[in-house]
Amino acid sequence: MLKKFKELSIGIRLGIGFSLILLLFAIVSLFIINRMGFLSDLTGMMYRHPLAVSNAVFRVDGNIIRIHRAMKDVALAKSDAETDEAVRIADKYEKEVYKDFKIIEERFLGEKRMYEDARKAFREWKAIRDEVIALTRQGKKDEAAAITKGKGARHVDKVNTAMLSLSDFAQSKAEAFLNETSDIRGKTLNTAYLLVIITILGSVIFVILLTRTIIQPLSALMSAVIEISQGNLDKEIPVESKDELGQFARAFKAMVAKLKDAYHGLEEEVRKRTEELAEANENLKKKINEHLRTEEELKLYGLAMDNMAEGVNIVQADNGVFIYTNPAFDKMLGYERSELLGRHITLINAPMYKSPEETAQEIISVLNETGIWEGEVTNIRKNGKPFLTHAKVSAFQHSIHNALWVTVQEDIEERKQAEEKIKASLKEKIVLLQEIHHRVKNNLHVIESLLNMQMTSIQDPQTIQEFRIIEGRIKSMALIHEQLYKSENLAEIDFSDYAPNLITRLFHAYQTKPGRIRLHTDIDKILLNISTAIPCGLIMNELISNCFKHAFTNREKGKITVSVKADNDDSFTLTVSDDGVGFPENKGIESPKTLGLKIITGLTRQIDGTLDFHSSKESGTTFKMKFEI
Structure with missing residues (x-):
């Protein structure tokens, strides 16, 4: 049997072993699942079993005694408050009794007559209790006490006797149920232990079989392979089985035989490889020469950086330490040549409005995001004196140092x-x-x-x-x-501040009767130079003054509207209008005769503005002027 097992492939043997173990575990699992179902049934029986009934009976007995005690308190109560409190306690325990009678009715396994007699006796006793309460409330405490000690006490004994027989029956059923469940539990545990032991033994046997049929041949094959790898090509491989190990051993033997055949042509191959190595050596010399030329170029670049007028430094990004500083940078900060190498960049940041660490972190954040930073930064010399520099920092990658930051700084103090x-x-x-x-x-x-x-x-x-x-x-x-x-x-004046002040002054100067003339303004924020602002102010002064002097003759009320609106970035429009009597028919602005109109037209032309005039008796007078800003 063992010999036939050895002839099987390793995969089949492992499959058989694992299948056996899985089968044993499946048997144990099915058994446990089966017993779990049985335990579920026991749980259901537990709900229906007299254990619950027995506990309910005990609670009924106790609560009846409490009710009887409360009834004695009713009979002995000295005030209505004590009577009410005793009645409340009796009602409370009465509700508990009915709840437990409900449990007994649902789960009792014996004859219904037994618990019905007890419940009937309790209900009969309730009538006696109600009579005692009624007598007490009527003030007949002696009669209530007599009923409680006499008829009430006898009926309580009757109820207790009925409950006692019910309790004995429930207790006997509960003990029988507990004994039965204890036996079932013991048998279930014994069977489970036995199945576990069988599973462990089967696993041990499977491991022993694997050791004898796989591990031992594999160790022998491994020892032979190690000896062959050390140069003994004549070493025999002892594995002769028909499984995968035997196939591997036979394939390895064939490979060793081919190695012996290839060994004889190895010298010729070595000669060819020697020639190839010589050629590779020549190529390597050429590359070395190229490397030397590159090195000379790097020296030239380094010499150029060393002789720059601006300060130059290179910082390693991962740790923030200097790996290069040119002489100008060292001199700018007052350090000896290469004294800053290996030291952190926060050493040169002056603790002004921010700490050196905060300054460095702000620059690093921008570098990580954009790869470049430019601005002014306050550095500190070795002697502790701060000075201002303009710096430009760029990030780049290096084949050896990885991420680097190169900084060019100029002293701008x-x-x-x-x-x-x-x-x-x-x-x-x-x-x-x-x-x-x-x-x-x-x-x-x-x-x-x-x-x-x-x-x-x-x-x-x-x-x-x-x-x-x-x-x-x-x-x-x-x-x-x-x-x-x-x-x-x-250089400029905000006309939206100036115009309201001017208009307000004119109203105070000309308004003789408060509320007669109403004012409406709509003025945008416009910045004007003094050469435009003064003429515009004079024009507004003349127009508004004329409105007060001439527009509302023989009028009780009137309205003046002043608007300064920006047309675009290059021009604005000034409008002054009233709803007065209009301009006289024999007067116009083409050839003005009054000084005020001459000022208006003259100043408009002076600042290259255009004037639009409209007047009628119905709508009043409107002056609209457009100016360049």
Whole structure:
């Protein structure tokens, strides 16, 4: 039998062994599954079994005693509150009794008469309990106590007697059930242990068979192969079986025979290989010469970097240490030649607004994302003095060092100091310009004051009115210089700030009756230079003043609309309109006769603007002017 087993292939033998083990495990599993089904049935029986009934009977006995005790408390209660509390306790335990009677009814395996007698006796006793409670509530405590001690106590004994017979029956059934389940458990465990032992023994036997039929021949074959590999080509291989090991041994013998045949032509092959090696050696010499030339070129490149005026360094990306610095970089930072090699880049970062680590991390983040970083960075010399440099960092790959960063830095400390001086000078000039605007504004106010003083000596109302008009024009120009004086931008003025101030001043000057003239404005944010802003301010001053003086003659109410709208980046439109009486028919703007109209048309042409005029008695007057910014 063992001989025939050895003649089988290794795969079949392993299959038979594993199949045997799987079969044994399957038998054990089926047995356990079968017993699990039986245990499931036992669980169902447990639900129906008198163990539950026995426990319910015990609870009924205890709760009846508690109810009887509560009824004694009812009879002895000294107040309605004590009576109510005792009745509540009795009701509570009564509900528990009915729950347990329900369990007994569902699971009792004996005659129904036994638990029906007990339940009937309990219900009869309930009537006595209700009578005691009623007498107590009526104040007849002596009668209630007599019923409790007499008829009530006798009926409780009757209930207990019925429950006792029910309990004895349930207890006997429970003990029989426990004995039966204990026997079944013992038999199940014994059978399972036996099957496990059989499985273990079968596995051991299978391992022994594998050792004798596979492992031992394989060890012998391995020893022979090792000896042949050491040069003994005459070594015999002892494996003669018909399985895979035997096939491998026969194939190996054939290979050894071919090796013997090939050995005789080995010398010729060695000669040919020697010639090939000589040729390869010549090729290697050529490559070495090429390498030497490349090395010379690299030396030239290195010499060029060493002589650059800017500071150059190369940093290894994975650890952030210097692997090259040129003399200019060492000199810039105050270090000796090659003193920085092997040291971390944070050594040269000045701890100004950020720590050296934070500065390095910001630059590395940009390098990882884009491969290049350029900007200004504050470095620190060896003597501890910080200075500003302009740096450009690029990332590249190297065949030996992997990822590298090359940095070109230029000391811009002196250039920055010169820029600061220029900024300081520019700031002084701005202050001077602001002072000029301030003085112009003050001078215009002086002229305005002189006009006011002059008007005090004039009696002619017409002349005074003319002086008022001149005063308004001076104020419109002074307002421009005042805003420029307060502004940081001396080249331009924000017309959206200037126009509302001018309009408000004119309304306060001309509005004699509050609420008579209404104002509507729509002004965009437009920046104008002073050469455009002053004419526009004077034009607005003349137009709005004319509206107040002429548009609402014999009118109770009116409306003035002022609009400054940006058309595009190069032009804007100024519109002043009213809903007044309209322009006189014998007057036009083509050949203006009044000074105000002459100012409007003249200033419009002065700043290369276009004027559109429309007037009627029904819709009032509209001046629309378009200017270049």
